[in-house]
Amino acid sequence: AQKITQTQPGMFVQEKEAVTLDCTYDTSDQSYGLFWYKQPSSGEMIFLIYQGSYDEQNATEGRYSLNFQKARKSANLVISASQLGDSAMYFCAMREGTDQAGTALIFGKGTTLSVSS
Amino acid sequence: KAGVTQTPRYLIKTRGQQVTLSCSPISGHRSVSWYQQTPGQGLQFLFEYFSETQRNKGNFPGRFSGRQFSNSRSEMNVSTLELGDSALYLCASSLARQSMNTEAFFGQGTRLTVV
Numbered sequence: 001a002q003k004i005t006q007t008q009p010g011m012f013v014q015e016k017e018a019v020t021l022d023c024t025y026d027t028s029d030q031s032y033g034l035f036w037y038k039q040p041s042s043g044e045m046i047f048l049i050y051q052g053s054y055d056e057q058n059a060t061e062g063r064y065s066l067n068f069q070k071a072r073k074s075a076n077l078v079i080s081a082s083q084l085g086d087s088a089m090y091f092c093a094m095r096e097g098t099d100q101a102g103t104a105l106i107f108g109k110g111t112t113l114s115v116s117s
Numbered sequence: 118k119a120g121v122t123q124t125p126r127y128l129i130k131t132r133g134q135q136v137t138l139s140c141s142p143i144s145g146h147r148s149v150s151w152y153q154q155t156p157g158q159g160l161q162f163l164f165e166y167f168s169e170t171q172r173n174k175g176n177f178p179g180r181f182s183g184r185q186f187s188n189s190r191s192e193m194n195v196s197t198l199e200l201g202d203s204a205l206y207l208c209a210s211s212l213a214r215q216s217m218n219t220e221a222f223f224g225q226g227t228r229l230t231v232v
Contacts, residue, residue: 045223
């Protein structure tokens with residue numbers, strides 16, 4: 001069963017607008033971490049923001065915030081005031097917390113964000 | 118502080134050959150993980166190494182192997198290459214063993230093309 005679902009293959013936004021990238025996840029663990037990464041055309045995965053399952057407040061890092069709705073199992077990324085440099089592929093990922101052998105990142109299929117001037 | 122370095126950046130190999138990819142983690146990081154990225158399957162976990170020991174392995178055939186050296190540098194090897202092995206191979210390093218809240222820092226990847 002797919003554990004991370006990103007339903008938007010592509011999103012288009014104008015500069016300075018806010019955009020929300022959707023992510024839903026599936027896990028039976030009580031402990032887990034949710035991550036968002038940005039992948040520009042160069043290929044490198046850049047860490048943006050993290051939310052732990054026990055965190056009561058939504059994570060915020062500069063222009064990035066994570067809208068965490070635990071009951072709905074959603075972890076949407078909100079980018080405020082989009083910039084041309086935000087054009088990239090965005091991945092939602094999860095680590096489950098109960099595997100004592102170490103946990104791998106499980107990624108969604110990604111959303112391509114295009115920002116125009 | 119230097120980031121994660123992967124070499125080579127690009128590689129073209131023929132079916133049936135083998136290939137070795139290298140990853141140098143961020144200084145002081147002891148955990149290295151490898152991921153395969155393809156348009157069809159997306160990002161998939163290959164394996165994790167910590168303190169020279171494989172700690173976790175994804176669902177890949179035995180043709181995919183890896184190792185980690187005492188300086189935390191890691192190599193992955195793919196033997197008997199198939200066309201389907203064409204992918205971007207990403208390496209990620211972490212300070213410690215990966216757990217729920219461990220942030221992973223990725224390299225730029227090695228783009229492998231099998232012809």
